[in-house]
Amino acid sequence: MSGDLLFGWDLTFKTIERDIRRKSDILVAFIHWNLIRRGFRSIGVGDERTLTGEEERSELLPTGWHDKDTYIIRYLLEDKLYILHALNTDGNLIFNLMRSDDLAVSNIALNIEDTVTEMSGPIDKMMPYHKDLIYNLKRDLIDTITSKPTTTTETQTSRSNTSRIPSDDPLRVPPRPRPSARPDIPDPWDLPPAPLNIGRSDLDPFAPGGGGMIFNPFAPGRNPDDPGLGIPGGLPRGAVPPGARFDPFGPPAVGPRPGRRPGPPDADHFPPPGFNDHMFM
Structure with missing residues (x-):
């Protein structure tokens, strides 16, 4: 041996x-x-x-x-x-x-x-x-x-290929699709339609779908032609082009409207000084 x-x-x-x-x-x-x-x-x-x-x-x-x-x-x-x-x-x-x-x-x-x-x-x-x-x-x-292999261009290329993200990677963000030529096919990237009853789902757990804190000024029941809500005297007609996205300045029915009789006073307001309706005599 x-x-x-x-x-x-x-x-x-x-x-x-x-x-x-x-x-x-x-x-x-x-x-x-x-x-x-x-x-x-x-x-x-x-x-x-x-x-x-x-x-x-x-x-x-x-x-x-x-x-x-x-x-x-x-x-x-x-x-x-x-x-x-x-x-x-x-x-x-x-x-x-x-x-x-x-x-x-x-x-x-x-x-x-x-x-x-x-x-x-x-x-x-x-x-x-x-x-x-x-x-x-x-x-x-x-x-x-x-026993150590020699580094070659072929092995370097194979390493670079294996380091790429596979096409079926669930974490990869897909590219945004091209707009469809057919209007009846919705764009998956568009936001869902705004609810009709603003805030209802936040108050009523049994309310139907929709609602929440999302506010859409152009939803049905709104008045997109009158964007001057909340401005004394309002805005003149034509100040906002038709179809333009324009959020009203305030909630509806606040303050007197031009050409309309002002609403009744709030029943919760304080009476004027010296007022006494003798209700508690």
Whole structure:
């Protein structure tokens, strides 16, 4: 079981054993071997994000992979470019694996001294916790980015289509219909007709439908031709064009009308000073 898990590591380590100068080199080589096992192929060093189509793919670490303190290695997986960055800071080696197509990034940070205890010998001696490291690299660095789909125009279009409000949404306000050419078909947006008995439904719970506080000055029984109600002397005829909507200034039968005898005095008014009808003698 152990031989299957580490298949190919001995060959990888032998090819770079003479080039190793520090523990971080062993750690980078170990991660390179994990990438190769999962189908990655190296195509050189550097952070160039364009491909010419003539790159030579290899299972070996490229020339110059450890010449600088910062490791930058380019890989191909299923014709997609991946760039591995490794930065040494405060005894930790921080790895970033970036997919060039959409700049998706996965990362993992490892303490160099805790991970690599020896610079030579069998893997159990150099990296005592290599089994845990293999699992963590697969989970956090490799599978995280390879299992994430690439964002394309097609997926963005499908998302925008699904975000639209469906046509049968019960909360959507329907558009106002066009006016009907037939006068016998009522407009559903028009207000209901005004009641005849203003306020009756507010006073009598057994009153027929209609009424309430809605007042229509042009309802049957009103006098739309005399809009000067409530104005002393009224308005002259023709002051309001026929058919125009005009609310009277006051209630009907208030004040004397022109050419008519004034109504009787209100029985509830106070008597004039000194008046005595001797009703209570």
